[in-house]
Amino acid sequence: MRVSVIRHSVKCNLEGQDEFFTSYDEVYESFDGMGLQENLLRGIYAYGFEKPSAIQQRGIVPFCKGLDVIQQAQSGTGKTATFCSGVLQQLDVTLVQCQALVLAPTRELAQQIEKVMRALGDYIGVKVHACVGGTSVLDDKRILQAGVHDVCP
Numbered sequence: 001m002r003v004s005v006i007r008h009s010v011k012c013n014l015e016g017q018d019e020f021f022t023s024y025d026e027v028y029e030s031f032d033g034m035g036l037q038e039n040l041l042r043g044i045y046a047y048g049f050e051k052p053s054a055i056q057q058r059g060i061v062p063f064c065k066g067l068d069v070i071q072q073a074q075s076g077t078g079k080t081a082t083f084c085s086g087v088l089q090q091l092d093v094t095l096v097q098c099q100a101l102v103l104a105p106t107r108e109l110a111q112q113i114e115k116v117m118r119a120l121g122d123y124i125g126v127k128v129h130a131c132v133g134g135t136s137v138l139d140d141k142r143i144l145q146a147g148v149h150d151v152c153p
């Protein structure tokens, strides 16, 4: 399914119906209206976000509903916070085991995603770790063995 808005598009593929796309055109103009858990909302506001960006208005809720979401938007439009919010909303932090794997094409991006995930998930108590080149594999191993919810390799 494809929603196209000027320079922003969110494609959502409904699970089990991947042969065709249908429109998911709900727009949420505030974070409050998205049905996010309170501690995630606190993290979002504490990070300084007041109003969702265009891609966030369209992308966070379908992500939280478990739909497959492809986001396409220009750099700096808020895609990272969109999928971080979607991941954080669905985590069960009482289970200290890896529940999300975020793949990024560069070390810098993986570390940036780790930072945003940790900041937005601060009040949830999320444990995030970026596995990137140039750092100790032994440290990675130790941290992963101790348990994390989210890994950004």
Ligand SMILES: Nc1ncnc2c1ncn2[C@@H]1O[C@H](COP(=O)(O)OP(=O)(O)OP(=O)(O)O)[C@@H](O)[C@H]1O
Pocket (backbone or CB within 6 Å): 048, 049, 050, 051, 052, 053, 056, 073, 074, 075, 076, 077, 078, 079, 080, 081, 082
């Ligand atoms: N709702 C928001 N309110 C205020 N600032 C925001 C909001 N969403 C994102 N930002 C800020 O805008 C900047 C760009 O956001 P982000 O990195 O999520 O964009 P992106 O689309 O993932 O960019 P890129 O494609 O370059 O990775 C960041 O500084 C982020 O903190």
